[in-house]
Amino acid sequence: MKHVLSTSGQRKSLYRLFGYCKDTEAMHVGEMTNGSAKTAKELTMHQADQLKKKLVTNWAKFNIGNQQHNYILSLMRQLGWTIPNDKHGEVADMARLSNFLKSKKSPVPKPLQQMDTKETSKLISCLESMITKKYK
Structure with a gap:
């Protein structure tokens, strides 16, 4: 099965979420691809969608009992x-x-x-x- 690379629109959205920081991009893309990619250009459309979903999620949810x-x-x-x-x-x-x-x-x-x-x-x-x- 052929993997279609991310679109320019997906990448622009991700760049905003990365704060236009190459180090942040490399960190998140590397984590998403288990180190096989370093830039959003290397992501498939599916991976780009998954990463965007992850990045727009509130990471600061906490447990009041903790x-x-x-x-x-x-x-x-x-x-x-x-x-x-x-x-x-x-x-x-x-x-x-x-x-x-x-x-x-x-x-x-x-x-x-x-x-x-x-x-x-x-x-x-x-x-x-x-x-x-x-x-x-």
């Missing part, structure tokens, strides 16, 4: 990653966390719900380090 997830919310507030909310004043900016997790800056580029305890600890260490640098 202490690590609650601590991440606290760290986000300390970093100033908040948005105004009519009912609750300031709340954590989950879109910002989701975009961070999808970026090459994330120590664990995967959705929060899919991280194990060790991976979540890595994320926490990264956020704590960012707070330390912010207040130095």
Whole structure:
């Protein structure tokens, strides 16, 4: 069966989702293809659709019963990653966390719900380090 390569429209959409960052593109394309490709041009139409679906998903969904997830919310507030909310004043900016997790800056580029305890600890260490640098 012949695999049809991604269309220019699919690639443009993916480039926007990558933030036009070649490193982020290589990271996500490599993960999608198990390392066999590095650019969106090398993806099939199906792979491009799957990757887009993955990237538009909210990676910051958390489990309220998970202490690590609650601590991440606290760290986000300390970093100033908040948005105004009519009912609750300031709340954590989950879109910002989701975009961070999808970026090459994330120590664990995967959705929060899919991280194990060790991976979540890595994320926490990264956020704590960012707070330390912010207040130095």
